[in-house]
Amino acid sequence: MSEISNERGFSGREITAAVVFVVLAGVIAFTSFNTGMGMSGGAGAGEMTASVASAPVNGQSLYASNCVGCHGANAVGGIGPALGVTAAWTPAEFAAAVLHGQAPGGRALAPVMPRFAESGFGGETATDEQVEAIHMYVKSLQ
Structure with a gap:
């Protein structure tokens, strides 16, 4: 059934x-x-x-994650300019450019250039050590 x-x-x-x-x-x-x-x-x-x-700051890694998209893998330029001239800049001049968008002589960099003092690196506040590490890495490419 x-x-x-x-x-x-x-x-x-x-x-x-x-x-x-x-x-x-x-x-x-x-x-x-x-x-x-x-x-x-x-x-x-x-x-x-x-x-x-903390581990030492790696300028190459910071450059790769924050700068390479505009300035190219070897700092030869792309969307942004080549960075060869920055090798001659003082640490203070380089920091002013990276953190505040001010080139030596007070010239404002293009608005597309991030002001890392505001945005930081990877969402964290930018430090002097990080900026110096990036500058040393860029100098090593010249």
């Missing part, structure tokens, strides 16, 4: 709700995990840990 089943499949709305729930749960779990990892650092709550010595 065969039985007639009254079971029905899931509606599209029910499937969508389940998928949304799973995705949201995953996002919350991922965010919570990353937040916890950033806060704990392996220490108990409220504990302070000694800071780890």
Whole structure:
């Protein structure tokens, strides 16, 4: 004897709700995990840990991630000018150009040139050490 089943499949709305729930749960779990990892650092709550010595600043890496798109891989120019002349600039002149868009003599650089004092490198505040490392790298290309 065969039985007639009254079971029905899931509606599209029910499937969508389940998928949304799973995705949201995953996002919350991922965010919570990353937040916890950033806060704990392996220490108990409220504990302070000694800071780890930071790695030396790499001018080539900074140049590659912030300058190469406009000034080219070997600082030979592209959208922006070639940087050969900057090798003769003082560290203060180079910093003024990179941080504030001011070339020696007070000439303003093109508006497309980022003012890294405002935007920073990789979203973090630009440091004198980073600017010097980029300048040394650009000089090494000449």
